[in-house]
Amino acid sequence: MANRRRRSRLNPRKLPAQSxxxxxxxxxxxxxxxxxxxxGFERYTTNEIAERAGVSIGSLYQYFPNKDxxxxxxxxxxxxxxxADIASMPSEEGYEAGLGHIIRSVVANQxxxxxxxxxxxxEESRLPIRSPSGDLDDVxxxxxxxxxxxxxxxxxxxxxxxxxxxxxxxxGMVDAAGEYEETNAPQLERRVRRAVFGYLGVx
Numbered sequence: 001m002a003n004r005r006r007r008s009r010l011n012p013r014k015l016p017a018q019s020x021x022x023x024x025x026x027x028x029x030x031x032x033x034x035x036x037x038x039x040g041f042e043r044y045t046t047n048e049i050a051e052r053a054g055v056s057i058g059s060l061y062q063y064f065p066n067k068d069x070x071x072x073x074x075x076x077x078x079x080x081x082x083x084a085d086i087a088s089m090p091s092e093e094g095y096e097a098g099l100g101h102i103i104r105s106v107v108a109n110q111x112x113x114x115x116x117x118x119x120x121x122x123e124e125s126r127l128p129i130r131s132p133s134g135d136l137d138d139v140x141x142x143x144x145x146x147x148x149x150x151x152x153x154x155x156x157x158x159x160x161x162x163x164x165x166x167x168x169x170x171x172g173m174v175d176a177a178g179e180y181e182e183t184n185a186p187q188l189e190r191r192v193r194r195a196v197f198g199y200l201g202v203x
Contacts, residue, residue, distance in 0.1 A: 025063055027053040029077055032070045037115045046070070071123050078120060079136050082109040086143055096197075098147035102140070103170060103192050110174045111185040118178040140167055155200050162200065169195050 031053035035044055046067050050060040064070045085105035089098060110117045144163035148155065155162050173192050182188055 021063075024053075024055055024059060025073070027055060028060055028063065028070060029074050032067075032074055033113070033116050036119050037113065040119065068127060071120070072127060075120050075124055078109070078117070081112075082106070082136065083139060085109065086139065089143070095147050095150045095153045098150070099144075099166070099196060100193065102143065102147070103196065104189055106140075106170055106174055107185050107189045107192065110178055111183065111188070114178060114181065114183055118181070121175060121178060137167065137171075165199060166196055169199060 028049060032044070032049045035048055035052055044067060046060055046064075047057060049067065049070060050057045053060070060070075064073065082105060085108065086102060089101040089105075141163055144166055145159055147153075148159045148162055148166075153159075157165070170192055173195060174188070177188050
């Protein structure tokens with residue numbers, strides 16, 4: 001019961017129905033992102049977010065009951081962008097090109113706004129979140145299984161086990177790069193590709 005109440009406190013109070021309200025929510029989320037990037041959690045308050053967004057605190061509370069709800073919405077926004085990148089992969093691509101697309105998308109998502117991504121990773125592990133767009137790991141696993149099930153794939157491991165391991169390699173390396181504040185996306189992408197294709201026995 002307590003967990004259910006806490007989750008309800010993480011949900012938006014209402015969803016924007018008109019262009020003006022959508023613009024307000026967008027402004028709040030971008031203000032929250034910029035505060036996190038510039039000040040971290042030190043000044044991450046609803047008052048600071050509202051001031052930075054140029055809206056009244058009452059307007060913010062119309063949509064978000066607290067700053068954690070803002071964070072959840074921000075996480076959802078970033079997840080949607082990554083899922084869109086993954087979904088843009090052509091279905092006819094071979095498995096090497098498909099894996100390369102997934103790796104490039106995950107690295108690009110981390111490096112687009114690296115400080116923000118790092119802080120959101122921390123918050124994602126703290127908050128009891130179930131994304132409305134679907135669990136990102138489940139989506140990535142489904143795509144990896146599809147890619148590794150193509151006829152041109154020759155791997156020794158069971159496909160589902162291989163997909164799980166590949167996901168762990170990609171997430172582990174990208175998350176670690178975020179912790180160490182890496183900003184060189186091409187270099188990170190090359191390292192992740194070597195690790196993944198090395199595991200799969202591909203040169």
